[in-house]
Amino acid sequence: MDSTIVAFSTWLNKTSLAWAVIHYPWVWPAAETLHFIGLAMLIGVIGLMDLRLLGVAKRVPFAPLHRLLPWAISGFVICLLTGIVFFAGDPFQYIHNWVFWAKMLFIFFAGANVLAFYVTGVFRKVEELAPGEDAPLQAKVIACVSLALWIAVMYLGRMLPFLGEAF
Amino acid sequence: MEFLAWVEQSGFSVWLRESPSVWAYPTILFLHTLGLALLVGASMVIDLRVLGFSRSLPLEPFGRFVPVLWLGFWMNAVSGVLLVMIDATKLLANPLFYIKLGFIGLAVLCGRLIANRVFPHWPAAPERDLQTSSRVLAGASLFFWIAAITAGRLTAYLFTGGDLSASVR
Numbered sequence: 001m002d003s004t005i006v007a008f009s010t011w012l013n014k015t016s017l018a019w020a021v022i023h024y025p026w027v028w029p030a031a032e033t034l035h036f037i038g039l040a041m042l043i044g045v046i047g048l049m050d051l052r053l054l055g056v057a058k059r060v061p062f063a064p065l066h067r068l069l070p071w072a073i074s075g076f077v078i079c080l081l082t083g084i085v086f087f088a089g090d091p092f093q094y095i096h097n098w099v100f101w102a103k104m105l106f107i108f109f110a111g112a113n114v115l116a117f118y119v120t121g122v123f124r125k126v127e128e129l130a131p132g133e134d135a136p137l138q139a140k141v142i143a144c145v146s147l148a149l150w151i152a153v154m155y156l157g158r159m160l161p162f163l164g165e166a167f
Numbered sequence: 168m169e170f171l172a173w174v175e176q177s178g179f180s181v182w183l184r185e186s187p188s189v190w191a192y193p194t195i196l197f198l199h200t201l202g203l204a205l206l207v208g209a210s211m212v213i214d215l216r217v218l219g220f221s222r223s224l225p226l227e228p229f230g231r232f233v234p235v236l237w238l239g240f241w242m243n244a245v246s247g248v249l250l251v252m253i254d255a256t257k258l259l260a261n262p263l264f265y266i267k268l269g270f271i272g273l274a275v276l277c278g279r280l281i282a283n284r285v286f287p288h289w290p291a292a293p294e295r296d297l298q299t300s301s302r303v304l305a306g307a308s309l310f311f312w313i314a315a316i317t318a319g320r321l322t323a324y325l326f327t328g329g330d331l332s333a334s335v336r
Contacts, residue, residue: 029321029324032320033316033321036200036320037313039204040204040208040211040312043208044204044208044209044210044211044212045212047204047205047208047209047235048208048209048212048232051235056235057228057230057231057232058231059225059227059228060228060229060231060232061223061224064221064222064223064224064225065221065224067220067221068215068216068221071212071220131228154200154201154204155197158197158200159197162189162193163189163193
């Protein structure tokens with residue numbers, strides 16, 4: 001294990017955030033509940049955008065659907081913050097578990113996919129997608145990759161206590 | 168109670184619960200999470216639109232997404248029954264479990280009422296405000312889903328016979 005990660009984990013585990021997670025037994029279940037609510041917001045908005053690009057409910061124009069993106073970002077931020085709460089409470093059960101690193105890697109890939117959607121001009125192509133209009137192939141590929149990656153992220157998250165040995 | 172104990176001790180339940188295979192208990196939990204994301208996620212999008220966010224989004228074609236909601240619903244109904252079979256005596260003795268089912272029932276009812284009101288009627292005038300009653304239903308739907316998730320999560324921690332921190336994570 002990289003010593004910077006171990007040092008960071010040791011430091012984080014001594015912060016007052018970690019103390020609160022360990023000291024108050026309701027913090028963990030509350031953070032889990034928020035993690036699930038954030039997950040529903042993120043997957044709900046992103047998933048329906050992906051499905052629209054793939055041709056489901058094609059009569060829905062893309063731009064107004066895309067306007068709900070702040071809700072997906074809020075969901076992601078809720079998951080990120082509550083994720084930090086879990087990590088602070090027990091960092092060593094995560095850093096020694098390959099499933100955790102696989103989940104982080106897939107979140108990174110999902111982020112890279114979002115970046116690809118905006119910087120390669122695909123978003124500009126689909127922004128004005130009229131009701132009934134088919135999305136171009138590149139957009140469909142990105143949508144498909146997005147669905148697969150987010151499902152994989154959820155799978156790995158749910159598998160944290162079951163795969164690997166650290167829990 | 169005897170019946171529940173029998174269900175819990177049946178060969179299938181024992182396999183689901185105790186098999187070291189990731190295809191048993193962990194996979195059912197995952198499917199329950201995926202179904203939640205589909206059902207609650209897509210419901211939230213519809214609720215937000217009805218509440219007045221992204222008003223240029225036409226609701227009528229949105230009806231095509233409803234099968235996604237039902238897919239999530241049935242995934243969770245089936246995986247939920249399996250999860251109950253694994254832990255029948257404890258779960259069915261937990262008041263939070265019934266509270267969760269009550270919230271799900273109310274949320275699904277709100278969803279159906281919203282669908283009946285908005286999907287057939289608004290192809291022509293999507294920018295117009297929806298009736299207040301639909302907005303109230305959308306707000307209630309959001310509340311009931313969040314309450315159902317909260318009750319569901321707390322079922323693993325409260326009234327389990329152990330203390331809060333000792334339960335299954």
